[in-house]
Amino acid sequence: MKINSHIKKLGFLAIVLSFVSQSCSGGNDSGDETPVIAAPSNLSVQVDVIGKTVANPDGDGSGKVHFTINAANAISYKVLIDGQTKDLTTGDLTYEFTASGTKNYPIIVSAYNAAGQFVSTTTSVNVFVARKILWADEFDVDGAPNTAKWGYNTGTGDGWGNNELEYYTSRPENVIISNGTLKIKAIKEEYMGSHYTSARMLTKGKFSFKYGRAEVRAKLPVGGGTWPAFWMLGDNIDTAGWPLCGEVDILESVGNNPNVNHSSLHSPGRSGNTPDTAIITVPNSATEFHVYAAEWSAEGIKFYVDDKLFYTYANSATTPFNQNFFLILNLAMGGNFGGTVDPNFTTATFEVDYVRVFN
Known part of the structure; x- marks a missing residue:
């Protein structure tokens, strides 16, 4: 009886060992182990x-x-x-x-x-x-400006946000190319309820760029109340609005304070009377051509007249100045910045030799 009991125990142990052996063997055959992938x-x-x-x-x-x-x-x-x-x-x-x-x-x-x-x-x-031209207009073909490059803002624009006095048109009386230059003319006349006419050209929907150098070679108008400008607005102005879209004023001058160029930036919380601005004296700006330029990067925007640096703005990821912008040329009359129009004013011309944009 004791011998039989011992034999039974040995038999049970053999069965258990056989099961364990079969289980381990089955696991190895299943291929469940994740293959090792060598690190780069x-x-x-x-x-x-x-x-x-x-x-x-x-x-x-x-x-x-x-x-x-x-x-x-x-x-x-x-x-x-x-x-x-x-x-x-x-x-x-x-x-x-x-x-x-x-x-x-x-x-x-x-x-x-x-x-x-x-x-x-x-x-x-x-x-x-190397510096190369991305876009340019040399204004070397007489007649109306190239419609593939320029469009127009027309009308009063309710003073364009600045209480300006002109009515912008695309008429040849107000904007024309002749003898190798573009001429934007402000005229004292009664037109569509306004007392002055002029023109405002822009590349919106035709050309815009992000970072680079934009420059204009221009001769400025004469007369109290004139306000010529070369500037840029963010492409997203229709959705974001102003000043969230950002504004870069490369050339702004007023006839009531001649021979002074203002370069400014407008952005949220720094619009209207913006602190981001500087001026430079430009002798003979109404009788000689000068080059007004801005060099723009993710790090900063530098403003020049005749390649003389006079203002540097520190750009950053928190400003609106990291997207595509389009160009604007216009001649306003009066308004918040243009000031009082000379009562003897009749006409004045903003003359532009070229506009160029480089990488």
Whole structure:
């Protein structure tokens, strides 16, 4: 009886061991174990500036740079460059920088495997970008301005928010190209209930840009109450409204204070009598042509007259000045800034040689 009991216990133990053995064997055959994916490693980044020579160490001015990226166990890459993220399935990237001048750009490169694991590295590159024209009007064809480049605001605009006195038209009496220059003419006349007429041209819906240099070569009108301007508004003005869209005044001058140029920026909380403004004296501004310009980047906006820097505005991500803007040329009469119109005023001309926009 004791022997039989011992044999039974041994038999039960054998059955248990057999079950465990079968269970383990079945688990191995099922393939449930997650395969191990090797992490990316040995990330390398080769940077080649197009046109780089001993004489031109920062490139040929095209702004083009080619990247060759490689990492073990990687199936994709991300490159953070010039404020943009580029997603790549191969390690080749050609990128074109557009801001003119020579600048150093920091770059972050990451390599990813199929499991989303990644390895990153940082580098930088010096690149020279030659200045080139993005858009221009030389006003060298007599007659009406090019409708592919310019449209018009017409009417009184209820004073255009400034209590201005003119009625804007697109008539040849108020806007015409002749002898190589654009002439915007303000005229004292009774027209559609207003006592003055003039013109306001704009590139809205035809051309806008983000960052670069905008300039006008112009000769200013004479007379108390005249108010010529070359300026920009944000493309989103129809949805965001003013001043949320942002405004950049490159040239503003008034006949009641001649030979003084005002450059200003308007934005939320800093509109109307904005503190973001500066002036510069421009001798003979009504008898000689001068170049009024703004150079605009994510870091700042610099204002010049005849290439003399007189005001720098510190731009940032919190301002409206990081989107596309369009151009405006106009000659207003009176209003909050133009002031009292000379009672002897009859006509005045805002003469423009060209408008140019560069990268």
